[in-house]
Amino acid sequence: xxxxxxxxxxxxxxxxxxxxxxxxxxxxxxxxxxxxxxxxxxxxxxxxxxxxxxxxxxxxxxxxxxxxxx
Amino acid sequence: xxxxxxxxxxxxxxxxxxxxxxxxxxxxxxxxxxxxxxxxxxxxxxxxxxxxxxxxxxxxxxxxxxxxxxxxxxxxxxxxxxxxxxxxxxxxxxxxxxxxxxxxxxxxxxxxxxxxxxxxxxxxxxxxxxxxxxxxxxxxxxxxxxxxxxxxxxxxxxxxxxxxxxxxxxxxxxxxxxxxxxxxxxxxxxxxxxxxxxxxxxxxxxxxxxxxxxxxxxxxxxxxxxxxxxxxxxxxxxxxxxxxxxxxxxxxxxxxxxxxxxxxxxxxxxxxxxxxxxxxxxxxxxxxxxxxxxxxxxxxxxxxxxxxxxxxxxxxxxxxxxxxxxxxxxxxxxx
Numbered sequence: 180x181x182x183x184x185x186x187x188x189x190x191x192x193x194x195x196x197x198x199x200x201x202x203x204x205x206x207x208x209x210x211x212x213x214x215x216x217x218x219x220x221x222x223x224x225x226x227x228x229x230x231x232x233x234x235x236x237x238x239x240x241x242x243x244x245x246x247x248x249x
Numbered sequence: 250x251x252x253x254x255x256x257x258x259x260x261x262x263x264x265x266x267x268x269x270x271x272x273x274x275x276x277x278x279x280x281x282x283x284x285x286x287x288x289x290x291x292x293x294x295x296x297x298x299x300x301x302x303x304x305x306x307x308x309x310x311x312x313x314x315x316x317x318x319x320x321x322x323x324x325x326x327x328x329x330x331x332x333x334x335x336x337x338x339x340x341x342x343x344x345x346x347x348x349x350x351x352x353x354x355x356x357x358x359x360x361x362x363x364x365x366x367x368x369x370x371x372x373x374x375x376x377x378x379x380x381x382x383x384x385x386x387x388x389x390x391x392x393x394x395x396x397x398x399x400x401x402x403x404x405x406x407x408x409x410x411x412x413x414x415x416x417x418x419x420x421x422x423x424x425x426x427x428x429x430x431x432x433x434x435x436x437x438x439x440x441x442x443x444x445x446x447x448x449x450x451x452x453x454x455x456x457x458x459x460x461x462x463x464x465x466x467x468x469x470x471x472x473x474x475x476x477x478x479x480x481x482x483x484x485x486x487x488x489x490x491x492x493x494x495x496x497x498x499x500x501x502x503x504x505x506x507x508x509x510x511x512x513x514x515x516x517x518x519x520x521x522x523x524x525x526x527x528x529x530x531x532x533x534x535x536x537x538x539x540x541x542x543x544x545x546x547x548x549x550x551x552x553x554x555x556x557x558x559x560x561x562x563x564x565x566x567x568x569x570x571x572x573x574x575x576x577x578x579x580x581x582x583x584x
Contacts, residue, residue, distance in 0.1 A: 197575050201448075201568035208452045208564055228463045229389040244389050245294030249460055 251319070252492045255312075256484040262358045263477055266367040266375075269358035275335045276348060276355070284336055285344030292342040297350065297391025300338065302399060304331060304353030309403045313410070314431040356396065360473050363387065364541075381541055385548065387470040394465050397472045398446060401573075402439030404479040405580060410434060412583035445569045446472070452565030457554050467553065468566070471545040475573060478538020482531040482581060486522060493517045528581075535577045539570045 227234050232243035240247055261268045270276065279285050311318035311327060318324075338347040348355040362368075363383030370376045387393070409415055410431070419430050447465065454461035493515070500513035507513065522530075546566050550559040 197568065197572045201565065201572055204564045204568045205448065205452045208456050208561060228460065229466050240295055242294065245297050245391050246389070246466070249463060 251312075252484075252487055253495050256480070256488040257492065258354075258358055259361050259477060259480055260488065262361040263364040264367075266365040266369075267359055267362035269355055269362070270348070273348070273352070273355055275332060275339070275352060276344065278332070279336060279339045279344045285339035285342075285347065288343030288346065289341050292346045292350065295391060297393065298356060298396050299392035300351040301353045301356040302392055302396050304334075305357065305396065305399060307331075308353065309399070309435060310432070313403065313407055313435055314428060316428060350390070357400065360387070360397070361477050363470075364474060364477060381474065381545060384470040384473055384545055387473075389466045389469070394443075394446075394469045397469055397476055398443040399439050400476040401472060401479055402442040403435060404476070404483055405442060405577070406435045406438030408479075408483050408577075408580040409438065409583075412580065414583065442573075445572060449565040449569040453550075453562035456558055456562045459553070464553075464562075468546055468549055471542045471549065471566075474538045474541035474545070475570075478534045478541075479577060481538075482534040482577065485530050485534065486527045489522055490517060490519060493521075531581050532578065535574055535581070539574045539577075543567060543570050 225234055225236070226232065227241040227244060227246065228249040229246040230241060230244035232241055234241060234248055238248055258269060258272070307327070311323070315323075335347065335352055338351045341347075342351070349359070350356065363386070364381055365383065366377055366380045368376055368378050368383050415434070419427060422430050447461065450461045450465040450468065453459075453464050453468075457464065494517055496512050497515045500510045501507045543563075543566070546563060547559075550563050553559070554562055
């Protein structure tokens with residue numbers, strides 16, 4: 180069914196090579212992130228993580244951008 | 250007129266800035282009748298840009314999914330309904346606010362206008378700026394990522410729906426089954442694009458120790474050049490070839506035999522662009538759009554992360570850009 184599409188291009192390798200590249204990068208960056216043990220416990224920031232506006236510590240959402248306070 | 254509107258206005262926007270702010274019939278109507286000068290209610294910030302996604306999705310359904318979506322009667326009903334909803338939104342939450350978060354076309358063209366080398370400064374004066382320089386100023390808000398991913402995913406599906414693979418898959422379908430297949434294809438296009446972006450942001454999150462959703466929102470503006478590149482690559486031939494039909498239609502808009510501007514008998518010149526020229530233009534759009542996206546992402550990463558981590562957060566994003574570039578060209582070449 181896909182013969183025409185594949186024949187038109189070189190084959191699935193043209194998609195698989197970038198996919199493999201991305202998978203490798205994901206694994207590498209994820210391992211580097213975890214191996215470093217740098218994952219700090221999430222803390223309530225005084226500024227909105229999304230828009231950097233000052234955040235009321237009791238607010239559930241940022242008054243400036245509307246996102247949930249992280 | 251569909252070609253001039255959906256394809257022509259984006260091109261004008263990325264060259265001349267926010268032309269839709271002047272052209273919008275809904276904004277003009279609201280100004281004419283002083284609708285939304287004083288909003289009845291304050292807009293809930295938590296809604297963000299989600300209301301703008303509704304007309305965008307409806308428009309995409311008409312364009313890409315529903316079999317009778319381009320019939321004048323259907324379009325007229327949709328236009329009247331959208332006019333009523335838009336004016337109601339402007340009356341309730343204010344004209345400027347609704348143009349920013351609810352009027353889907355204003356939101357789309359407004360995002361594209363930030364690519365333009367022409368913009369306005371804080372005092373409203375027209376200024377020259379580097380291309381793309383307006384995009385980092387996009388304010389983060391709920392729905393922004395979904396809106397941009399819908400643009401990218403829908404254009405990808407539109408391109409893929411012309412490929413021999415899709416034609417083979419849907420050859421035996423008709424009626425409701427074909428409509429459902431088209432709807433599923435559209436949804437799949439949006440989900441695949443969103444999934445790839447989410448994965449790249451998750452990888453950056455692991456390196457940068459920032460929640461992936463925060464990154465997804467703060468890097469969302471980097472996808473706008475890609476959204477335009479996809480639209481430009483897919484529709485450039487449509488604009489330059491079928492767009493010519495609009496010139497003759499201007500003289501006879503109702504098919505009543507008029508010749509208002511003497512152009513009613515003008516025929517479409519299909520030799521204006523060769524297939525080679527179209528292909529090279531498509532490659533240039535796709536590659537330039539992704540280079541623009543990577544440039545903006547690098548710029549944002551330097552501001553978000555310490556120098557030692559900034560580069561590493563971008564590897565996965567760069568990989569996704571390569572995939573999007575190859576995928577975009579793959580879809581275009583398969584048509």
